[in-house]
Amino acid sequence: MKLHHGxxxxxxxxxxxxxxANPAPVDFTSQNMTYDxxxxxxxxxxxxxxTQGTLNLTCGSLVMSVDKKGDISTMTATSNxxxxxxxxxxxEVARGSKAVYQPAAGMLNLTGGVTLxxxxxxxxxxxxxxxxxxxxxNLSGGRTAVKGRFTPAATSGTTAP
Amino acid sequence: MRRKLVILLLVLAAALTVFMFSGMQxxxxxxxxxxxxxxxxxxxxSPQIDAMxxxxxxxxxxxxxSTVLVEPRYTGLDDQGREWEITADKADQSGTTSETxxxxxxxxxxxxxxxxxxxxxxxxDNGDYxxxxxxxxxxxxxxxxxxxxxxxxxxxxxQLATREVSGSGGVVLTGQRGAMSGTIKAAWFHLPAGAxxxxxxxxxxxxxxxxxxxxx
Numbered sequence: 394m395k396l397h398h399g400x401x402x403x404x405x406x407x408x409x410x411x412x413x414a415n416p417a418p419v420d421f422t423s424q425n426m427t428y429d430x431x432x433x434x435x436x437x438x439x440x441x442x443x444t445q446g447t448l449n450l451t452c453g454s455l456v457m458s459v460d461k462k463g464d465i466s467t468m469t470a471t472s473n474x475x476x477x478x479x480x481x482x483x484x485e486v487a488r489g490s491k492a493v494y495q496p497a498a499g500m501l502n503l504t505g506g507v508t509l510x511x512x513x514x515x516x517x518x519x520x521x522x523x524x525x526x527x528x529x530x531n532l533s534g535g536r537t538a539v540k541g542r543f544t545p546a547a548t549s550g551t552t553a554p
Numbered sequence: 555m556r557r558k559l560v561i562l563l564l565v566l567a568a569a570l571t572v573f574m575f576s577g578m579q580x581x582x583x584x585x586x587x588x589x590x591x592x593x594x595x596x597x598x599x600s601p602q603i604d605a606m607x608x609x610x611x612x613x614x615x616x617x618x619x620s621t622v623l624v625e626p627r628y629t630g631l632d633d634q635g636r637e638w639e640i641t642a643d644k645a646d647q648s649g650t651t652s653e654t655x656x657x658x659x660x661x662x663x664x665x666x667x668x669x670x671x672x673x674x675x676x677x678x679d680n681g682d683y684x685x686x687x688x689x690x691x692x693x694x695x696x697x698x699x700x701x702x703x704x705x706x707x708x709x710x711x712x713q714l715a716t717r718e719v720s721g722s723g724g725v726v727l728t729g730q731r732g733a734m735s736g737t738i739k740a741a742w743f744h745l746p747a748g749a750x751x752x753x754x755x756x757x758x759x760x761x762x763x764x765x766x767x768x769x770x
Contacts, residue, residue, distance in 0.1 A: 419762040425755040426740065430702050433731050434751075437758065463732025463764065 433459035513544025620648035703729035
């Protein structure tokens with residue numbers, strides 16, 4: 394269960410963009426940027442930092458495609474991708490070399506040395522596919538095995554007989 | 555009898571004439587002034603012409619004084635045959651037979667494109683345009699806009715032949731696309747010739763908002 398919660402990071406990020414009637418505003422900074430008024434595509438390059446609510450994304454490059462309705466159709470982040478979410482339960486972090494998020498399909502795909510951490514729990518693999526609508530995720534190790542390390546929460550009191 | 559009357563009238567006329575012109579001086583009633591040599595009218599030349607004078611002008615070029623035009627309108631075609639139009643409150647037009655420089659005040663520009671729904675419009679407090687280079691320099695509250703975005707900057711250069719546009723000094727891009735609206739700030743922007751993508755750089759900072767209820 395804790396593992397499942399630890400993997401919700403991408404879903405929460407996605408929910409801020411997709412599920413809400415009026416998603417929270419997005420603030421971003423980067424060194425350079427290109428904007429295509431015809432297609433609505435925004436490309437951020439160099440020290441990219443995107444914040445929406447309690448979520449934060451840093452990466453080397455981000456391509457954001459926007460359809461005519463104003464919906465973000467695809468977000469592709471590359472180079473040292475780091476998702477961070479501040480929650481009451483602590484800081485949740487997902488790392489990878491590339492992330493593709495498709496709000497319409499509710500799919501988040503994180504690849505390349507994926508590391509998920511929340512508190513003392515850590516999962517590592519190569520490919521993470523997360524169906525945000527169904528709440529189902531699949532973490533595969535590619536050529537290597539998926540590795541996990543779980544740290545039980547400290548409890549007080551006596552153990553039941 | 556009649557003869558005496560005529561003689562009397564002639565005597566009276568002579569007496570009246572002597573009375574009228576008795577106090578006349580030479581230059582009081584009739585004066586023809588001698589020609590006076592005046593300083594020639596001084597013409598101020600624009601800085602560009604001053605520079606050309608300093609650098610020397612070829613024999614084929616003729617230096618002309620600046621001409622002030624009120625509410626001028628300039629039109630032309632770019633390399634692809636698309637029309638452009640520049641209007642201004644005033645133009646200080648100067649230059650040579652081979653090049654004309656126009657200093658424009660409160661200018662507006664329209665860069666037409668049949669393939670697009672709306673023209674690209676320009677506005678600036680001041681600007682200058684050189685006919686040879688076809689370079690339009692805009693200064694002061696510069697605004698460049700089309701149907702979807704508005705871009706403001708203190709200084710913008712527009713090459714009317716190629717439609718390459720660039721600006722610096724703090725650029726602000728605002729626009730709306732469906733339910734999303736945003737503001738993006740950068741140090742500079744550049745729209746290369748023939749390109750559809752606007753480049754912004756020197757540190758970019760953006761803010762996007764989504765208002766689905768308003769637009770759907």
